[in-house]
Amino acid sequence: MTGTVLALRQASIFHEADGPAVLEGISFSIQAGERVALLGLNGSGKTSLLMGCVGLLFHRGEVEIAGIALGRQTLAQVRRQVGFLFNVPEDQLLLPRVIEDVAFGLLQRGLAAEEARRQAERVLQELGISRLAGQPLHHLSHGQKLRVALAGALVTRPQLLLLDEPSAGLDPPGRRRLVELLCRLEAGMLVATHDIDFARQVCRRFLVLDRGQLVYDGDEPGPLLESWK
């Protein structure tokens, strides 16, 4: 995978079409394989930015994913390039058993059931949760649900991963495994978090949002983050 997987140019994000902007004049790009942390305090607009990137919120300006400009006509095409992890992983688990949910994205893309199951099992194995394959989703803990949701996002081998608070609610071993996993992945990713240690372990570049503005884009946000303490 090469090239730019996500580019925003003077993008503004809105909750309502004619409402005030929650994010204004945002410009940055992410290259293939690049891992970028999106930092900010609660309410700074991290989740809104991620949602705006996949057309869940209104936008003005340019949003481009894997070379495809986000618009009404290209919405499905854009979303096919993205693996999205919501901040409440339970919300994105739509089928009753783990294996079915993970294979769902592949079946939607027209893969044969047997092949979809095989690939889903492989991803579950990569995430160290193959033993959960036959489990009903409501029997899982938060950490397990998070990994299943991540498996569902990864199984289609997306070019871009948008992860919203992926480390929230994980125990230390679970967090460590997640760091290892994310560092192994080849996809470009934008990780929204306010867990700075986690962000430093996974990412080399940091974007900082503050009150709807991008106030920092670089590799050492230290001084800025000091002001949060």
Next chain:
Amino acid sequence: MRLVWHDIWGCARGPVMRLAPRTRLLAGAGLFVSCLTLPVLERYGWLLLVGLVLSWLLLCRPPARMLLRTTLLGLVLLLPYFLLLPLLPSSAGTGWRALSVPTRVFLHGMSGLLVSVTTVMALTASDLREALVRLPLPRLVVAILLQIVQQTSKLLYESGRMAAAMSVRGASRGPTAAWRILFSLPRSWLPRVLDRSDRVAAAMEVRGYDQAGVRPMLPMKQRVGDLLLLLAVMLVLVLAVYLRLETGR
């Protein structure tokens, strides 16, 4: 293990569990319609009703505790109809004739409830998905039905947790606390449900749930047993319709 309400799916252990999910769903639906069609106040109708309910229970073998709870629910829902007797117009008759109306409602209702809940117990949520996607139903209907089941399970689980949180945060145990929790649930529950439905809709959009419909994942295995059960159910259904037309009520 303690059986919680959302574990009701697929908790039966009878021989019918070896049959294809589609067969179980169709058989349950056919028997349910038969229960509602049979003229339950006629001798043959009544006998056939009892026979079909017992046969379905034996074939599915649901857990006794779940069966008892379902029966109690049926009694709570349907017995009050007998309290309406004094309100019936005099043209409805007196004595047995007047009793026939709530009795019919009771028998249709109780048998329908037992058959439908037992069918649910004979299908896991995955079985339901496999069964629905193999039936000639509109894609959208299948997708919506599956999400209703899926999200209802989640909401029931969440409601349990909210009730536990409320009792920890002040309401003590006992019937008064239970009532207080029950009546305050909608106030705290509804905003959560609305919020969640927004988030789930967003996730469905992003995951492409709305685009191609849900597709089956398991190979379909049709056995002789599937065919026999479907034939038997069809026979019962035809018989029920015939008896209904014959007796004219």
